Amino acid sequence: MEQAIVPYRFRRPQFPKAMLARLRAHGVIERHVDGAGSNLRTHKIHVPLITNPKVVTTLGDREFHLEAGRAYEVNNVAPHAVRNDGDADRIHFIFEVFDAAAGETSPA
Numbered sequence: 001m002e003q004a005i006v007p008y009r010f011r012r013p014q015f016p017k018a019m020l021a022r023l024r025a026h027g028v029i030e031r032h033v034d035g036a037g038s039n040l041r042t043h044k045i046h047v048p049l050i051t052n053p054k055v056v057t058t059l060g061d062r063e064f065h066l067e068a069g070r071a072y073e074v075n076n077v078a079p080h081a082v083r084n085d086g087d088a089d090r091i092h093f094i095f096e097v098f099d100a101a102a103g104e105t106s107p108a
Helices: none
Strands: 019-024 026-034 041-052 054-057 062-064 080-084 088-100
Touching: none
Parallel strands: none
Antiparallel strands: 019 088, 026 080, 041 088, 054 062, 054 080
């Protein structure tokens, strides 16, 4: 996690949430916007661990394939969706981070 956030240059990074997320083969996460709360104060980082070329992430009106082993910040308070047209599950490691030294309080 710390390696993924080097470009942010946080002085005191805090990691309030981390999880593994699976999207089954041929599964869909419909276009949506995540709720308020901590989503408004943290950076949401996705690290694809297992994926396939037929997984498409839609951010706004653009489509992307997120490559395994790379870290991506996803603005989850903007419209986004995912579809897995492949025959294998997609698994992401997802974590939230904020800089406690920047005066932000711990998300609720």
